[in-house]
Amino acid sequence: MAVTFRPLLATLGLSALLLVPASAQALEVDKAIEYRQDALRVMAWQLGPMGDMAQGDIDYDAEAFARRASNLAAVSHLPWEGFIEGSLRNDGHGIETRALAAIGDDWADFEERQATLRQEAATLAEMAEAGEEFNALRRQVGAVVNSCRACHDNYRAD
Ligand code: HEC
Numbered sequence: 001m002a003v004t005f006r007p008l009l010a011t012l013g014l015s016a017l018l019l020v021p022a023s024a025q026a027l028e029v030d031k032a033i034e035y036r037q038d039a040l041r042v043m044a045w046q047l048g049p050m051g052d053m054a055q056g057d058i059d060y061d062a063e064a065f066a067r068r069a070s071n072l073a074a075v076s077h078l079p080w081e082g083f084i085e086g087s088l089r090n091d092g093h094g095i096e097t098r099a100l101a102a103i104g105d106d107w108a109d110f111e112e113r114q115a116t117l118r119q120e121a122a123t124l125a126e127m128a129e130a131g132e133e134f135n136a137l138r139r140q141v142g143a144v145v146n147s148c149r150a151c152h153d154n155y156r157a158d
Contacts, residue, residue: 029087033097036082039075046072050124051145054138065137066128072144073125076118083110089157098157113151120144 050068052058083103086093090101103110124140 025086026093029084029091029093030095032082032084032087033093033095033099036079036099037097039079039082042075043072043079046075047141047144047148050137050141054141060134062128062131062134066125069121069125069128069137073118073121076121080111080114100155100157103155110151110155113147113154117144117147117151120147 046068049058050065050072053060053065083099087097088099088101088104089097120140120143124137124144127137127140
């Protein structure tokens with residue numbers, strides 16, 4: 001059994017985790033930071049065309065808008081689990097992140113801001129789904145963007 005066990009773990013990428021606990025933790029922080037940054041970029045990607053439509057940079061396309069709004073509402077739940085303990089700036093992990101230490105000072109407020117974004121994104125998706133007027137949708141895109149900015153202003157380094 002011992003003969004096949006280790007190669008199997010190595011295949012799964014789990015050996016370091018079991019054999020070297022200290023660096024496994026570093027690996028986990030590394031992955032969590034990478035994960036959340038990827039997820040945040042996915043959100044921005046989905047929001048982008050709606051922002052462009054809202055600003056008149058590209059033509060309004062109701063179907064594309066509704067699809068983006070639905071995607072954004074879905075992905076607005078994703079980044080937050082990547083904010084794990086020890087993964088903020090100045091936590092000594094040496095990995096590049098703009099997540100300020102202030103997050104750790106008021107975790108409840110950080111979570112409230114996540115909830116605000118999820119709520120605004122859900123509202124936008126419902127409005128688009130219901131076929132509301134472009135002007136109303138534009139205003140709601142503004143509300144979503146404000147919820148992004150409000151958190152960045154407090155918790156993201158420039
Ligand atoms: C609850 C707080 C919060 C909210 C809400 C929030 N962000 Fe962020 N965002 C952060 C933090 C913190 C970082 C820095 C993450 C890091 O560097 O590890 C970040 C980073 C980013 C990045 C850079 C990712 C990278 O490293 O490439 C993008 C893009 C981004 N956010 C987009 C958005 C968009 C778009 C929204 C709204 C739809 C949004 N964020 C809402 C906190 C938030």
